[in-house]
Amino acid sequence: MDNRKPDLLQSRSLTERWISAALFACAAMSVAVTAGIIMVLFFETVEFFRQVPLSEFFFDTQWTPLFDQKHFGIWPLIAGTALTSFFAMIVAVPMGILIAIFLSEFAPERLRRILKPVLEVLAGVPTVVYGYFALTFVTPLLQGFIPELAGFNSLSPGLVMGIMITPIVASLSEDAIYSVPASLREGAIALGSNRLRAIRHVILPTAFSGIAASFILGISRAIGETMIVAIAAGQQPVLTLDPRVPIETMTAYIVQVSLGDTPHGTLEYNTIFAVGAMLFVMTLAFNLLALYLRRKLLKGAL
Amino acid sequence: METIEPISGHKEKGGDEDRRDYTGIRDGAAVIKTVALRAWFGSLMALKGVDILIAAGAVTAIIGPSGCGKSTFIRTLNRMHEGVPGARVSGSVYFAGQDIYDPKVNPVMLRRRIGMVFQKPNPFPMMSVKDNVLAGIPLQGTRGSAGDDVLERSLRQAALWDEVKDVLDKPGTSLSGGQQQRLCIARALAIEPEILLMDEPCSALDPIATAKIEDLIHSLRGGITIIIVTHNMQQAARVSDYTAFFYMGELVEYCDTDTLFKSPHKTRTEDYITGRFG
Numbered sequence: 001m002d003n004r005k006p007d008l009l010q011s012r013s014l015t016e017r018w019i020s021a022a023l024f025a026c027a028a029m030s031v032a033v034t035a036g037i038i039m040v041l042f043f044e045t046v047e048f049f050r051q052v053p054l055s056e057f058f059f060d061t062q063w064t065p066l067f068d069q070k071h072f073g074i075w076p077l078i079a080g081t082a083l084t085s086f087f088a089m090i091v092a093v094p095m096g097i098l099i100a101i102f103l104s105e106f107a108p109e110r111l112r113r114i115l116k117p118v119l120e121v122l123a124g125v126p127t128v129v130y131g132y133f134a135l136t137f138v139t140p141l142l143q144g145f146i147p148e149l150a151g152f153n154s155l156s157p158g159l160v161m162g163i164m165i166t167p168i169v170a171s172l173s174e175d176a177i178y179s180v181p182a183s184l185r186e187g188a189i190a191l192g193s194n195r196l197r198a199i200r201h202v203i204l205p206t207a208f209s210g211i212a213a214s215f216i217l218g219i220s221r222a223i224g225e226t227m228i229v230a231i232a233a234g235q236q237p238v239l240t241l242d243p244r245v246p247i248e249t250m251t252a253y254i255v256q257v258s259l260g261d262t263p264h265g266t267l268e269y270n271t272i273f274a275v276g277a278m279l280f281v282m283t284l285a286f287n288l289l290a291l292y293l294r295r296k297l298l299k300g301a302l
Numbered sequence: 303m304e305t306i307e308p309i310s311g312h313k314e315k316g317g318d319e320d321r322r323d324y325t326g327i328r329d330g331a332a333v334i335k336t337v338a339l340r341a342w343f344g345s346l347m348a349l350k351g352v353d354i355l356i357a358a359g360a361v362t363a364i365i366g367p368s369g370c371g372k373s374t375f376i377r378t379l380n381r382m383h384e385g386v387p388g389a390r391v392s393g394s395v396y397f398a399g400q401d402i403y404d405p406k407v408n409p410v411m412l413r414r415r416i417g418m419v420f421q422k423p424n425p426f427p428m429m430s431v432k433d434n435v436l437a438g439i440p441l442q443g444t445r446g447s448a449g450d451d452v453l454e455r456s457l458r459q460a461a462l463w464d465e466v467k468d469v470l471d472k473p474g475t476s477l478s479g480g481q482q483q484r485l486c487i488a489r490a491l492a493i494e495p496e497i498l499l500m501d502e503p504c505s506a507l508d509p510i511a512t513a514k515i516e517d518l519i520h521s522l523r524g525g526i527t528i529i530i531v532t533h534n535m536q537q538a539a540r541v542s543d544y545t546a547f548f549y550m551g552e553l554v555e556y557c558d559t560d561t562l563f564k565s566p567h568k569t570r571t572e573d574y575i576t577g578r579f580g
């Protein structure tokens with residue numbers, strides 16, 4: 001056996017240096033690309049606001065940049081996005097949390113180990129599939145109950161989006177609930193509590209910030225979701241909270257303009273950057289909030 | 303240890319070998335009686351048939367080397383053992399005129415009469431000191447007038463009132479480790495159990511906090527039956543009336559505490575308390 005002591009001054013191997021340089025380049029590239037996107041977004045948005053005052057953007061109630069009579073009020077698009085996201089959360093929150101509670105508290109460990117990855121696969125179904133599912137199946141189905149429901153509407157894509165988001169909410173909530181230490185569960189049971197009360201009074205409150213984070217990430221997915229609403233919600237930016245009529249979300253508007261024949265560099269074209277910036281700020285805010293809540297959960301007195 | 307006596311063979315006299323219980327506790331004076339109590343984790347038998355009578359109102363210490371089944375034993379008494387996946391119990395535990403393993407017995411109700419304190423303090427992190435003490439109310443779903451009365455009484459019993467009376471609204475987890483453990487004791491006492499099971503309640507605490515908990519065990523003696531698992535033999539000697547020595551899932555010797563530590567009947571007990579193994 002070679003029993004010389006390792007030489008502290010021996011130089012690090014060349015491959016190791018190359019690999020670390022390559023890894024650094026990859027990391028730097030993704031940061032640079034992100035920075036580039038944000039910068040383009042920023043400059044084009046500034047360009048847009050040179051011509052359209054912020055006050056119009058935020059206080060006008062009509063969005064008609066592609067018409068002769070131009071209005072640049074963002075609210076109809078925000079309302080459309082809020083409406084579809086709202087219906088999505090109405091589905092995803094209760095379903096997500098019930099699945100999470102079932103998986104972490106009631107399912108036998110074997111079942112849990114099978115279902116958890118299945119959930120994660122479901123989250124990867126291409127959203128265009130969900131979009132056509134909403135348009136060609138759910139909308140006609142709902143029209144059986146709600147005759148006034150238009151062919152394009154916010155209700156049906158909203159609900160389908162909820163199904164799409166449920167696995168994410170369920171999976172993240174399940175992580176939060178599963179990470180509640182067994183000692184707290186036992187503490188509650190030892191006080192003469194049944195399972196349900198232990199879940200309600202001890203386990204869910206303890207996992208609260210993680211569960212809230214899963215909701216918020218779900219909302220942020222819903223806000224950013226494009227395909228389902230572009231296919232099934234319509235292209236009519238009207239300021240309404242009526243779930244039955246066609247609307248347009250921020251994302252669907254961006255799709256409409258980028259695929260349409262609006263010439264580059266025009267004011268009409270630049271609206272998509274302003275809307276994109278708005279979208280970016282909103283999802284960023286939600287993601288940061290979710291991050292903060294998850295940190296809190298990890299740090300929490302567990 | 304300085305005063306190790308040579309192992310003396312005469313301790314186990316002929317017909318005495320099967321005897322384990324030297325306490326003289328009779329059925330009528332016992333709150334708990336176990337018969338042929340066995341417990342498994344999967345295929346591992348952690349308790350191999352324990353017969354014991356626990357005296358009402360007394361403090362009973364459970365000692366024995368690590369892994370001998372002390373925790374398993376007390377967790378069979380409030381049916382916490384079966385909560386572990388793959389865990390199983392056979393035999394009988396009589397309490398309040400019932401075999402608690404009778405299918406008719408509701409373990410949730412049983413645990414309202416037999417409280418438990420764990421090795422590691424486990425206050426509920428999202429609850430204030432006050433809500434922790436009163437946690438039994440929402441957890442049992444009993445609505446009622448209980449409140450400030452129970453709060454102060456339980457905290458005083460747990461010798462914690464003076465230290466926390468001004469921070470009742472702070473999170474339970476903001477207290478020190480020793481205070482947290484007394485908080486958990488207060489929480490267990492608030493549901494007014496007839497028996498309190500304590501699994502090494504002081505193992506995570508410093509000597510001062512330990513002394514406080516020992517004092518509180520002294521002050522509870524008589525009102526409530528206490529069964530305490532401990533690794534610390536001095537502690538067992540200080541707080542308990544009776545001591546049971548477990549070894550490899552069996553009850554080896556059960557005796558009044560003085561006798562067990564001064565002149566044990568079994569060689570194994572003597573080896574253990576003199577530090578020859580374990």
Ligand SMILES: Nc1ncnc2c1ncn2[C@@H]1O[C@H](COP(=O)(O)OP(=O)(O)OP(=O)(O)O)[C@@H](O)[C@H]1O
Nearest residue numbers: 343346348366367368369370371372373374375386
């Ligand atoms: N959750 C579990 N799963 C499987 N086996 C277990 C489990 N808990 C305990 N055991 C085993 O059961 C036996 C008894 O364990 P128990 O926890 O009752 O011992 P103990 O006397 O309390 O030990 P300690 O003094 O270390 O706390 C040990 O052999 C242990 O390895």
Ligand SMILES: [Mg+2]
Nearest residue numbers: 372373374501
């Ligand atoms: Mg133990």
